[in-house]
Ligand SMILES: Nc1ncnc2c1ncn2[C@@H]1O[C@H](COP(=O)(O)OP(=O)(O)OP(=O)(O)O)[C@@H](O)[C@H]1O
């Protein structure tokens with residue numbers, strides 16, 4: 001059993017508070033991603049699970065075993081965890097084989113079994129023919145797979161991955177993403193994955209934990225996070241989004257600065273922010289949702305990326321590619337809004353938004 | 357089952373062996389370094405148990421002591437000035453120009469750094485002795501002079517020998533900084549239209565200033581606390597420095613003598629450490645500006661038509677400061693009668709035979725090997741652990757051992773020896789006086805810094821995640837050290853070991869104060885032969901030591917695959 005329970009974990013380096021009151025439960029066999037911008041505390045959380053950092057207060061359990069609490073601390077070497085470091089940390093003075101065999105040697109497993117297991121895991125990461133090489137003779141991607149093999153070889157119930165794909169080229173990253181996912185499914189292990197790349201998070205995870213400024217913003221399946229973001233930060237960090245300030249008037253959302261409105265049914269009232277993803281807006285001559293003037297359009301092959309002035313506010317629309325032929329700049333277009341979310345207007349600073 | 361395990365985990369406190377080892381080492385440093393040095397300081401201000409400056413007053417009312425102090429300051433300052441005047445251009449020529457044979461010159465000047473200080477003194481004494489000095493005699497013949505032009509037994513002579521021996525300290529410091537300097541800073545100046553010489557003056561020199569200051573202060577302190585050279589070329593001409601005075605006072609042996617020695621020693625120690633401490637300021641602050649992470653090749657200045665003349669000047673310099681002294685010592689060791697010129701009839705191997713057969717010399721050599729080996733081995737254990745503490749842990753006060761080791765090495769040898777004599781001869785429980793242990797401890801205090809620096813820089817180049825990867829694989833602390841960290845720093849460990857071993861092997865100053873009939877050392881033996889019995893035997897010993905220094909250097913660069921040489 002390798003479910004992880006994190007209870008009220010708080011971490012400060014001196015005066016600087018990095019994580020505040022972090023509580024989460026990762027289920028056995030689950031692929032969980034910690035997602036957040038640089039410096040939000042992802043690595044710190046992962047290192048606390050591994051035992052390389054001690055929380056200022058709080059408890060961490062792996063399975064039913066308390067590994068960190070105010071009066072217990074199990075050092076990393078006794079936690080039975082596999083980990084891939086951001087820098088790979090492949091030992092330069094050992095061959096690929098020796099690197100991978102190391103965790104088994106520590107466990108005093110007999111030679112034959114070691115050989116069998118190492119060969120099997122090298123097969124999984126496609127490095128069987130490189131066993132005798134030393135790391136400096138390997139490419140970055142190969143070294144990363146050595147690190148992965150080393151983390152997997154002892155069949156840990158828990159695997160921690162700290163941005164393991166960040167240094168790879170796009171192609172290799174795609175294939176490694178797939179391989180990690182396959183391995184996880186095949187072995188049924190729990191994986192905690194750290195990244196600031198939302199695509200990585202969306203494609204691989206069972207659940208995503210979005211962190212910002214040391215605080216959990218939202219926990220959920222990738223689709224939940226995408227479609228029902230808990231706040232403006234999450235909406236903005238995951239995917240692209242247009243934010244429009246609006247007022248609720250009964251069943252109508254009056255968009256500030258324009259004379260347009262959207263139909264609304266929901267609990268909010270007063271001043272709100274409407275979030276509309278660009279791909280949820282369609283060109284539709286029969287629709288009455290929004291009307292605007294096409295300012296610019298860029299043909300990207302699979303989509304048409306447009307900017308549309310809806311009377312005082314400019315929004316981004318990612319439309320079907322065919323619309324590039326049928327419309328031209330300056331046209332008045334009718335738009336259908338398929339889905340949007342509303343947030344209480346918390347004076348979220350526009351400058352903090354990640355521009356995509 | 358699972359419940360039981362979790363209950364166990366709650367109760368079990370995981371023991372971490374590294375803290376125990378570190379505790380023991382810090383205890384060692386406190387007892388054998390901090391306590392003796394502090395005792396010395398306290399003793400000088402509280403000579404009879406209550407605060408009084410009377411000891412200082414008394415010591416400094418002696419004219420002889422004032423003279424010693426003045427001589428020390430004058431010779432150290434002059435050595436510093438001349439040392440920099442020589443070292444900076446040399447470092448620039450060797451590092452940044454197309455000087456012919458610059459690799460060779462670099463090795464040559466760096467190797468002289470490892471030569472015992474007294475070798476130069478012995479050579480120049482032979483060459484510039486006012487009555488029989490070889491150079492004096494030759495010059496008198498050529499120019500039909502009435503009296504000899506040079507007298508080595510003078511302040512000038514002292515400065516001459518000190519400079520020849522200590523300029524490599526500055527050369528090494530400045531060369532290293534120059535290697536690290538971002539060459540694009542100079543290139544920017546050249547592209548703006550400045551000539552190489554103008555670039556040197558307006559860009560290189562100002563950027564190098566912090567390291568030049570640091571190098572200068574290092575030369576000042578080491579020259580000021582040197583004993584070997586003034587004891588050989590100063591004392592015969594009644595020229596005393598603080599170090600020779602201290603040793604005289606100790607030899608007097610009376611309580612008063614010891615108090616006077618203490619007072620002088622504390623003065624020397626404080627000056628030395630304050631100067632060294634100050635010298636780290638400009639360096640630490642400015643380093644960011646001059647050093648860049650890029651390892652670009654420095655641009656090489658073409659000396660043009662000056663290339664050959666300048667190379668010739670460097671050759672002549674090398675002949676004067678390296679070749680002539682070493683050859684003199686080597687030929688002295690083969691000469692039967694020192695009063696006669698070096699010729700075939702005047703050659704003998706008997707002094708060489710003597711140093712390999714005489715029991716006293718062999719037993720001293722054995723003592724030196726044993727104590728240097730022990731000091732180097734324990735020294736590396738201590739410094740590795742302390743470097744680990746400094747670089748890899750977050751323990752409060754982890755910088756203190758590093759500081760202590762730095763202070764120890766900045767403290768003049770005479771002072772360390774004196775402090776150990778005063779505290780380790782039974783007055784406070786421990787009595788190791790007259791044993792090899794006291795020698796080993798003194799050597800460690802003085803020379804551990806070399807090991808510390810090498811290990812610290814090696815450790816900080818290894819990403820901590822390499823060790824963490826072993827830890828997450830299940831390896832405990834000893835296992836991690838053995839399999840990963842130690843393996844990776846092994847070349848530096850070996851280098852550090854030799855860097856401690858060599859100076860301990862031929863150490864003179866501390867041995868002079870700490871030896872007993874059974875624990876004489878090679879340095880001490882050489883010194884007594886030089887001063888009292890037979891210069892030829894001393895020269896044979898010195899030549900043997902020189903050969904060994906060169907051999908060890910070669911061995912070291914073989915063992916570490918060219919990564920290190922001294
Ligand atoms: N040892 C430390 N001492 C002081 N502050 C630290 C330390 N380690 C991390 N921090 C701070 O804690 C914050 C979170 O760091 P962390 O490494 O967890 O970020 P991260 O989310 O992994 O970022 P990235 O995506 O850039 O890797 C940062 O602001 C960082 O400066």
Ligand SMILES: [Mg+2]
Pocket residue numbers: 042043044
């Ligand atoms: Mg990180």
